[in-house]
Amino acid sequence: MNRPPIPAELRRAVLVEAGHxxxxxxxxxxDIDIHHIIPWSQCKKHEYxxxxxxxPLCHRRVHKNEIDRKSLRxxxxxxxSEFSFSDSLSFQSPPIEIKRKLSHSDLSQTKVGFDFEFPDFKDPAARIVSRNIELWGNELLVEYLKxxxxxxxxxxxxEPIIVWLRGRYEVVRRDSYVISLRYTIERFSNYAAHRGIETRVQNFIINPFQPLTxxxxxxxxxxxxxxxxLARSELLSSNERKRDHDLVIRGTMPKYENFMLFNFHEYALEFTFERYQIGCGAEGISRIYLHYHMLNAIVKPxxxxxxxxxxxxSESMFTREK
Structure with a gap:
């Protein structure tokens, strides 16, 4: 079995947790490696x-059994626990209302720009979430500058080059247990006639801290x-619109990539399906809500x-709609 790479969200969270x-x-x-406390050969999965x-030096010491697993844990x-005390609260990005922003502009080129907003959570337990999202924004900025x-x-x-990027978020749920955000990322490339829009999500359990993909x-x-x-049943039984059965089946095949866009509400899990995933472009984005009681055999207990x-x-949109 080939070892898959550690997902970017997990790698980012581990680096932020340790302050790089x-x-x-x-x-x-x-100079950092990412180490599996229980070796990959035994667990065969990446978990935060x-x-x-x-x-590298301490990594070698671990493999020589000079540092044991109990110590690593x-x-x-x-x-x-140390993060909230070591964090100086001084982000590199300037504050904008209750948000912070990463931005870049080139006055010589009017169609060039980078504008990415992210939340500045003040409570200590949630600040590690802000740091994770800021780092993600910086990764997008580096890609844009390259x-x-x-x-x-x-x-x-x-090849097309992204010359304009805008990131805006919505806090779907925020409480003592979970922070869930939905991002709208707008991009424009040098060869494009129209902007491209994609949904990205950021989900975190607060205690014990864990990013959730x-x-x-x-x-x-x-x-x-x-x-x-379950998703197919919800989509095809919806009274909102008549959906093409074959397109729904194709877009909900049991592949992880088809269900990457999800957010947590107080009483339900929301899945987002992008334009063209389960229908024609005119249908736009589709969303379904699955109450937690429906997910007992699906989500990890x-x-x-x-x-x-x-x-x-909670700032749950779902409860407001109710």
């Missing part, structure tokens, strides 16, 4: 709670098949238990 330094106390080396940032446990450099060297490159949410591949059947808890401070 080795997790071993007082090491402070910034099993990943820790180590420098203790070091990882300390990282999040494209501009290519254009400066060759005004007519063979579809791989961490779904119990197994068999559970993914159940989810696909420990995650589902957390999702069903709430403390009255």
């Amino acid at each position: 330094r080795c997790a071993i106390p007082r090491c402070n080396n910034t 709670q099993n990943l820790i940032a180590l420098c 203790q070091y990882k446990k300390l990282l999040v 494209g501009l450099e290519v254009l400066r060297k060759n005004p007519m490159p063979p 579809i791989l961490e949410l779904i119990e197994s591949k068999d559970s993914l098949k159940q989810l696909a059947e 420990d995650v589902l238990d957390i999702l069903q808890q709430h403390d009255g401070f």
